[in-house]
Amino acid sequence: MNKRIKSGLAVALTALLFGLLYYQTRPPDNYGHLAATDALRNARSALRTIELEVSNLQLTTSENYQPIYEAVSSLDTSMNELPGLVFASLRREVPSVLEALGYGGEQLVQYHEYIQEFQRSNSNLVTAIIDDNADAKMEHYSELYELSYNIHSSELSIALDDATLRYNLAFQSDLDKIELYRLILYAWMISLVIALITTIQRLRHLTANQEVLVKQRTLELDEALSNLFGEMELAKKIQTALLPISPSIRGCEIAATMEPAELVGGDYYDVISTPNGDWIIIGDVSGHGVSAGLVMMMAQTAVATAIKQTDNIRPAELLAVVNSTLIENIRRLGEQKYMTMSAVFRDLQGSYHYSGLHQDILIYRANTQKVESIPTSGVWLGLVEKLDPNTSDGVFQLGSGDSLLLYTDGITESKSHDGKMLDNDGLSDLLKSSNSHRTATEALSFITKSVENREIDDDLTVILIRG
Amino acid sequence: MNLVSEELTATVTTLNGKVSIVFEGKSDRQDPRKIISPWSEKLVPSLTGQHVDVDFRELNYLNSSSFMPIFKLLSDAREVAEEVHVHYDGSVNWQRLSFASLETISKAWPNLHLTSH
Numbered sequence: 001m002n003k004r005i006k007s008g009l010a011v012a013l014t015a016l017l018f019g020l021l022y023y024q025t026r027p028p029d030n031y032g033h034l035a036a037t038d039a040l041r042n043a044r045s046a047l048r049t050i051e052l053e054v055s056n057l058q059l060t061t062s063e064n065y066q067p068i069y070e071a072v073s074s075l076d077t078s079m080n081e082l083p084g085l086v087f088a089s090l091r092r093e094v095p096s097v098l099e100a101l102g103y104g105g106e107q108l109v110q111y112h113e114y115i116q117e118f119q120r121s122n123s124n125l126v127t128a129i130i131d132d133n134a135d136a137k138m139e140h141y142s143e144l145y146e147l148s149y150n151i152h153s154s155e156l157s158i159a160l161d162d163a164t165l166r167y168n169l170a171f172q173s174d175l176d177k178i179e180l181y182r183l184i185l186y187a188w189m190i191s192l193v194i195a196l197i198t199t200i201q202r203l204r205h206l207t208a209n210q211e212v213l214v215k216q217r218t219l220e221l222d223e224a225l226s227n228l229f230g231e232m233e234l235a236k237k238i239q240t241a242l243l244p245i246s247p248s249i250r251g252c253e254i255a256a257t258m259e260p261a262e263l264v265g266g267d268y269y270d271v272i273s274t275p276n277g278d279w280i281i282i283g284d285v286s287g288h289g290v291s292a293g294l295v296m297m298m299a300q301t302a303v304a305t306a307i308k309q310t311d312n313i314r315p316a317e318l319l320a321v322v323n324s325t326l327i328e329n330i331r332r333l334g335e336q337k338y339m340t341m342s343a344v345f346r347d348l349q350g351s352y353h354y355s356g357l358h359q360d361i362l363i364y365r366a367n368t369q370k371v372e373s374i375p376t377s378g379v380w381l382g383l384v385e386k387l388d389p390n391t392s393d394g395v396f397q398l399g400s401g402d403s404l405l406l407y408t409d410g411i412t413e414s415k416s417h418d419g420k421m422l423d424n425d426g427l428s429d430l431l432k433s434s435n436s437h438r439t440a441t442e443a444l445s446f447i448t449k450s451v452e453n454r455e456i457d458d459d460l461t462v463i464l465i466r467g
Numbered sequence: 468m469n470l471v472s473e474e475l476t477a478t479v480t481t482l483n484g485k486v487s488i489v490f491e492g493k494s495d496r497q498d499p500r501k502i503i504s505p506w507s508e509k510l511v512p513s514l515t516g517q518h519v520d521v522d523f524r525e526l527n528y529l530n531s532s533s534f535m536p537i538f539k540l541l542s543d544a545r546e547v548a549e550e551v552h553v554h555y556d557g558s559v560n561w562q563r564l565s566f567a568s569l570e571t572i573s574k575a576w577p578n579l580h581l582t583s584h
Contacts, residue, residue, distance in 0.1 A: 284531065287497065287531060289497075336535040336536070336539070338534075338535060360564075375567075378568075378571060379568050379571045379572055380568045384575075409531070409564075412560065423560055458530075
């Protein structure tokens, strides 16, 4: 994943996690805020009521005072139910009010007495003013001043003033905290939205880039595949070009075909005419594909070179030379390859000399109408450093109307629908049946068409020679 | 130390001082070295000084690509073992052709013996 996307997602997730944690400890409880505001309002109202009741001199007994005390107590209970830490200071203030009121009727009675005295003194002062009695006025002024002082300095008055002041401070402090909390919440929401928008933008950018990259890579891949298939096609052309175009041998009719399992196969055949006779070579490199095709090409070159450079070379000698070339080159390729190869030489007298371990040589004998199987022997090329060039060659004759079949295992190991291999017996039957066809080409065509519906996993090469 | 793959198995047993390796199934993969070679590289040291029987008669099919690692197994085994005896079914065409090469080579390897059943 793109580094920017990772960082964007990390920021978004961190913000989300932070928000969730914050939410857990400080839930955005709007109901709580309203309840707290109501409670504050009720508290202040209760204080005002107390002050009003006191100032109206109606709170003269503890009996009248009791409902107010209960109202404030219930206020304390409701305050304790308020959520969060924000209102803790407010909750602490309620008991101080109760404490102040806790002086109960004694303090209220004293306060009431002060007020009664104040009113009485005030009435006396009014009388003194009406009478224009200067001494009395002075006396009542002093008295009123003293009473006023007593009223305002009474414990209840001071407690109510203090509580009012502390309520005002607590109310303001809590409002500030609520505002701070709201700001934090807004900041968190904004940062989350920004992180999400950034992530979405980066994802879109990355997606767009990836589409471009995919298109680019697809084009590169297409080009590479095209080059590869071009090279494979070239290798196939080279391999095919190395095969004889229209093979012929003196005194016989010959037809040959090769169908690689992949674009480049490991099968090989060649027909080379020399002044002393004609060579028919067939071979099969283990595996198939480009490396098998390369070994096949090396073999073709080694065979053609050895035949042209050495007069009267025998099949066993030829294979020994080819083996020494192949084993060195296979080693250089770093491949574990070997090659089966049979070299057949038809001399000018019509005798066939052969050597090399490959598939059995099948010969349809016209006079007996039976297929003769000649096993080959020796060692596969590329397995051991040296082959014995003095190994004697095998010899057979091909009579008039006889058919010689050389092939690779692609045809004998072709499978029917039920998985059964054609094997040598099946191929022998096909060879026998093919004899009814007029030419070697037609007979070969019959054989290859007979197996075209079978499962063939390997290169397929067939050479048919009619004597 | 058996070889167990999807289609090819080789069961290794030791009885009366003789190591028996029996191949079964088939091997028609394009690159069988990846399966056979790692197993044979581990197996060969344990064959040192042993009498070894390698039996291919129960093997249904071995493609040309599979023969090279098998050949290397037999070649390496006969270098460390006292004696290596290979059994194959000469009536099966691919077995006969595959081991015919070894028949010739074994003439130069005195402790490698092949028996066609």
